[in-house]
Amino acid sequence: MAEIFQADCENCLGLCCIALRFNRADGFGHDKSAGDPCFYLDARHRCRIHDRREDLGYEGCIDFDCLGAGQRASASLSAEERTNPAAIAGVQTRLRILMAIQELRQALTEAGALDLAAPDHARRQTLLTQFAAFADDPKADLHESRVDPVLDSARALIRSWRDERQGAPSRS
Numbered sequence: 001m002a003e004i005f006q007a008d009c010e011n012c013l014g015l016c017c018i019a020l021r022f023n024r025a026d027g028f029g030h031d032k033s034a035g036d037p038c039f040y041l042d043a044r045h046r047c048r049i050h051d052r053r054e055d056l057g058y059e060g061c062i063d064f065d066c067l068g069a070g071q072r073a074s075a076s077l078s079a080e081e082r083t084n085p086a087a088i089a090g091v092q093t094r095l096r097i098l099m100a101i102q103e104l105r106q107a108l109t110e111a112g113a114l115d116l117a118a119p120d121h122a123r124r125q126t127l128l129t130q131f132a133a134f135a136d137d138p139k140a141d142l143h144e145s146r147v148d149p150v151l152d153s154a155r156a157l158i159r160s161w162r163d164e165r166q167g168a169p170s171r172s
């Protein structure tokens with residue numbers, strides 16, 4: 001199960017090094033806007049300072065974990081598109097959506113160890129099935145009109161568990 005959430009940088013196009021914004025204050029060696037490729041990313045989508053990131057002040061890169069979103073977003077591109085910078089740039093939105101999906105999918109998976117009521121387990125399983133269909137099919141339609149309701153349902157369910165544990169009224 002754990003490999004579902006494991007980043008596979010060998011099969012990713014360095015998307016996190018392009019799509020995400022970062023700055024010095026958060027443990028990166030320079031400021032970068034979302035959508036701008038990091039200047040350490042080489043033409044083969046590899047980090048030119050990978051082994052020296054800590055020394056050069058890029059602890060933020062070391063700590064970052066896409067939870068497997070990067071290779072999934074990259075897999076949506078054809079072999080031809082993988083050499084096309086415009087196509088790679090176009091997949092950034094997909095990366096962000098997949099990051100949100102993978103984060104909630106992991107939380108729901110881990111919740112399987114909780115002592116939940118049967119209806120909650122059923123909701124959890126339904127959401128996991130929906131997330132798997134989105135995340136594990138490279139051609140899945142990830143339009144916000146399809147994905148956002150599922151993300152919202154997962155967040156509400158997780159929040160209700162947290163509220164119950166804290167003794168607060170459930171908002172789901």
Ligand code: SF4
Nearest residue numbers: 017038040041047061
């Ligand atoms: S320093 Fe390396 S790992 Fe960090 S964003 Fe740049 S290319 Fe990616």
